[in-house]
Amino acid sequence: MTANSRTRYVRTVVGTFLALAIATGCDRTGDPAAQQPATSQQPAAAQSATVGRPNLSGIWQALNTANWELEAHAAEPGPAPELGALVAVPPGPSFVVGGEIPYLPAALEKRQMNRANRWTADPEIKCYMPGVPRANYMPYPFQIVQGTDAIMFTYEFADAVRIVHMNDPGEAPANSWMGWNVGRWDGDTLVVEVTAQHDDTWLDRSGNFHSNDMRVVERYTLRSPDVLLYEATIEDPNVFSRPWTIRMPLYRRLDDNAQLMEFKCIPFAEHVLYEHVGAEENGE
Amino acid sequence: MQKQVAFYSSISAAARAVAVAAIGVAFAATAAAQSAAPELAARDWKVPRLADGKPDLQGIWTNKTITPFERPAELADKEFFTREEAEAYVARTLERTNRDNRTDDVNDVLSAYNAFWWDSGTSLLPSMRTSIVVDPPTGRIPPLTPERSAALAAQRAAIEERCKRPGCAVANSGALAPADEPEALDLMTRCISFGTVIPMLPSAYNNNYQIVQTEGMVAINTEMVHQVRRIPTDGKPHLPSHVRQWFGDPRGRWEGDTLVVETTNFKGEFFGRMAAADENLRVVERFTRVGPDVLLYQFTVDDPTAWTAPWSGEIPLTRIDDLLYEYACHEGNRGMENILRAARQEIRAAGER
Helix, strand or coil: CCCCCCCCHHHHHHHHHHHHHCCCCCCCCCCCCCCCCCCCCCCHHHHHHCCCCCCCCEEEEECCCCCCCCCCECCECCCCHHHHHHHCECCECCCECCCCCCECHHHHHHHHHHHHCHHHHCCCCCCCCCCCCHHHHCCCCEEEEECCCEEEEEECECCCEEEEECCCCCCCCCCECCCEEEEEEECCEEEEEEECECCCCECCCCCCECCCCCEEEEEEEEEECCEEEEEEEEECCCCECCCEEEEEEEEECCCCCCCCCCECCHHHHHHHHHCCCCCHHHCC | CHHHHHHHHHHHHHHHHHHHHHHHHHHHCCCCCCCCHHHHCCCCCCCCECCCCCECCCEEEECCCCCCCCCCHHHCCCCECCHHHHHHHHHHHHHHHHCCCCCCCCHHHHCCCCCCCCCCCCCCCCCCECCCEEECCCCCCCCECHHHHHHHHHHHHHHHHHCCCCCEEECCCCCEEECCCHHHCCCCCCCCCCCECCCCECCCCCCEEEEEEECCEEEEEECCCCEEEEEECCCCCCCCCCCCECCCEEEEEEECCEEEEEEECECCCCCHHHCCCCCCCEEEEEEEEEECCEEEEEEEEECCCCECCCEEEEEEEEECCCCCCCCCCHHHCHHHHHHHHHHHHHHHHCCCC
């Protein structure tokens, strides 16, 4: 939302209709070198959002075990003994600066309970959008499309997507699964502040969680043309005793035929989501 | 809620008056506003470009309109509304969508939608065409092939037979269909495909799209339901032909200042207006900036095993001063639970499980 109200129902109808009808238009620039779309409603200052900045566009993917568990852990059996090593939990180091996530005591109990129930309670099982930062380190590629005043992060998993607004969009209209994303540059680092996320997402498959007051500040810095250094600082006074940071490289997918493919996981989740609905034994 | 309904009703009335007045202006500009893209460009306006020289398609656009998808039968061969016909059509449409449909039965909920919910706008396309479909010139899509027609009829017959037994419900299509397993329900009920994403046709609401563009890539986020089409313009070939996706596999190329997108590799399962299409579908779309706030969108649907001829349409997208909402359909799909529960209990009550 710009400073102008979003609820100008009549004005929007009239404005767009007349803009169509009046073919002469009310543009402000015919300069072909302008990076900014020539609209009657966008400020010229938006041009600086991405011009002259590193271009983070491309297909990226984490190459680690962060989605299994953010803290260091040994290998463990997985949820299906009959699938043996195929679905075992691999070992992994910590991605948390300082090693451990600083839970408040009551929250730590909840994390332990989540962990005990992870093969049924993890929202990833249900093909729910994963939220931020988890979407960035799932084992599937995502694509950054760095536009002029918006940067799109589009994820293969569950068609999750978020738009990073590079011009102040105002307050979040409501909570959402992928949050309200506001970006700015700090030198050559893209900084994204993410707020207003639903508390239904987890931070990994091991039950690490957050409340809907969580605030995430991400930092993206190109270490080399094909490696992005990614940091995310998580702040949530309902759950953690202090802010804490995760850090990991993200790697560019260099395959000639690299592209995000369609991973619509809804059909795979329907069985587990709905098998008990209407079952007599549940008294439904 | 009542107050808001009254507010939107009054807005509708005001908007209707404004829309009718604006039709006068649009009608005067009809000649300039017809479908040939270059003619819509303003005298002083030049298409803005990105650093790579390509036209900038970015922004947040809507295709909401009350122009019908196909030409209404009563308009026969009329390709364009006259001013009087347009005014009458707008007035009739707004009256129909806003009338008090309250009843005392279950239809009370089904009929509850009015302009508070619909977001089709209150205006026709400025071209004054009587339909979004422009080819065939009748403004109506061609008939199905005999084979496709027979196949769909056989499917309907099988469903009718099945629905003589318990466990069916009225689907989004308006017909009875099995409702006891998710796979039996339509793609919209499952939140897999909402509205018509390809081609970009307007729907009841959330008719909004955000385009973000960089060198070699145009990405379109369709608000309903957060469906992103990633369109490479770097000459990459399509996926192998045996790899099929619900939303196909798009590839773009620039022809002058028009982005041409060809989408193939469809799975062959569709919803709504495209329900008759199959895996042989190929859609070609053309995007052309024609003004500061207008992105002309033209499409051709080609599916030789479904329709007897290709068909085409066009609709200018207009820029909106707003941001997209996140439409998290699957995450909140209580409707699925309720539908399955009712169907399964009905089956159990009938002693069939």
